Amino acid sequence: MTGTFSVIGARILTGDAFEDGKALLVSEGRITAILPEVAVPGDIRRIDAAGALVVPGFVDLQVNGGGGVLLNNDPTVEGIATMCAAHARFGTTSLLATLITDRPEIRDRTVAAAAQALRDRVPGFLGLHLEGPHLSVARKGTHDPALIRPMTDADLAYLTAEVTDIGVRLITVAPESVSEAQVRALVAAGYVVSLGHTDVGAEAAARYFAAGASMVTHLFNAMSPLANREPGVVGAALDAGPVSCGLIADGFHVDPVAMRIALRAKRGPGHIFLVTDAMSTIGSDETGFELNGRQVYRRDGRLTLADGTLAGADIDMLSCVRFVHKRLEHPLEEALAMATRFPAEACGATTKGRLAPGADADFLLLSADLALLSTWIGGRCVFDATKAEPVARPSSARASGAGA
Missing domain, CATH: 3.20.20.140 (Metal-dependent hydrolases)
Incomplete structure (x- = not known):
């Protein structure tokens, strides 16, 4: 999903605290506003988070x-x-x-x-x-x-x-x-x-x-x-x-x-x-x-x-x-x-790691017990746990790496 939409029915982490009754407004990959749910314009698509936590990616x-x-x-x-x-x-x-x-x-x-x-x-x-x-x-x-x-x-x-x-x-x-x-x-x-x-x-x-x-x-x-x-x-x-x-x-x-x-x-x-x-x-x-x-x-x-x-x-x-x-x-x-x-x-990634107007629309929906429900990058859902398939190991995978 791209374009303009809102996420409602969530507990949104804004700064250092979660807020209830707020909506996350996204347009063309960026967060444009965090506002009361009642203030979301009626012509904007709504995604109901059903009580999930919305946190930065x-x-x-x-x-x-x-x-x-x-x-x-x-x-x-x-x-x-x-x-x-x-x-x-x-x-x-x-x-x-x-x-x-x-x-x-x-x-x-x-x-x-x-x-x-x-x-x-x-x-x-x-x-x-x-x-x-x-x-x-x-x-x-x-x-x-x-x-x-x-x-x-x-x-x-x-x-x-x-x-x-x-x-x-x-x-x-x-x-x-x-x-x-x-x-x-x-x-x-x-x-x-x-x-x-x-x-x-x-x-x-x-x-x-x-x-x-x-x-x-x-x-x-x-x-x-x-x-x-x-x-x-x-x-x-x-x-x-x-x-x-x-x-x-x-x-x-x-x-x-x-x-x-x-x-x-x-x-x-x-x-x-x-x-x-x-x-x-x-x-x-x-x-x-x-x-x-x-x-x-x-x-x-x-x-x-x-x-x-x-x-x-x-x-x-x-x-x-x-x-x-x-x-x-x-x-x-x-x-x-x-x-x-x-x-x-x-x-120095100033548009990452926060939910605020102007930030990239990179966010997660988490359950109350911290299970990942979905992952969003630039306003697009790239992972949905309800539709997920087992991760396959690429046939080209080989080895090398580092440790501490």
Whole structure:
């Protein structure tokens, strides 16, 4: 459905609270108004939400794969579209397709695919997240150490001059492999720079924040920890007001106690927001896949190498929201903000992550017990649970990915 319509009979999340008796008015893919139901013009089509919750669509800034596709292994428009469609079935309406450390030719193919995906207006595609290769071997996670390397002048020139029309551009770097001057140049070119996979201390992290890094990739994972005499990247990120932090809320990457402490400790105006770090398994029946020549096993909600090292996450964004709300006992409105408004603000996506006039009509209908009823992107229903068919694993799916 496109054109002009209204959603009525719902509890609508506007800002920090739900409102009853209001209608969401949509026209040509944008939200035009939130107004009392009685004020909806009689000639406008009405969709009765039957008491459902209407919330902003989820914004995920770290998605390695989905629907049986890993971006590293399928750096194509079709691969990106498959990932976006798979995650839309779990409430994600905007995502950054994430390329982990790989060869320059894979990076170049991914950038070209991202540019085409933007031109094609692939539903749900927000931009590209380059996670590596300019990281620290000491905190490599499952990134291939043979491919990790310092950023050269040629790399910087390529990133700032050639990587342009791909939507939001997020890059994860480690101070061990990137200079403060290079960070300043990336920020000046329009990148959101995130620190991750790094073993530097709090003082060095603070210098890179001052240089323009405004985010931390998957807080706690693959970074120097908070200690009594060396606060590490974790401590620096929690203490740095403007810095926002991604968090994988699957219960395996970070202990719930650590999550609660971090949520209480984070200084604003930056926030802790949710990311999935999802792999190809989301929306597929895969029991495992190959990662850089190694087998990754899917068992009991975890993705691991043979030695037990976590290799990305096997979780969708709606499940992360449920975990934060139910397991961490965080208020629902705040758990939803962590999956919508906070990541949108962190990456500068001003029309995403909120229900307000002028915002994109990306929204979800949820039941009272947080089951997904439907997903809407740009005013079009892209997933309806009442009509959904089982997600099939694409025959072209193969393997590659990252972990923390």
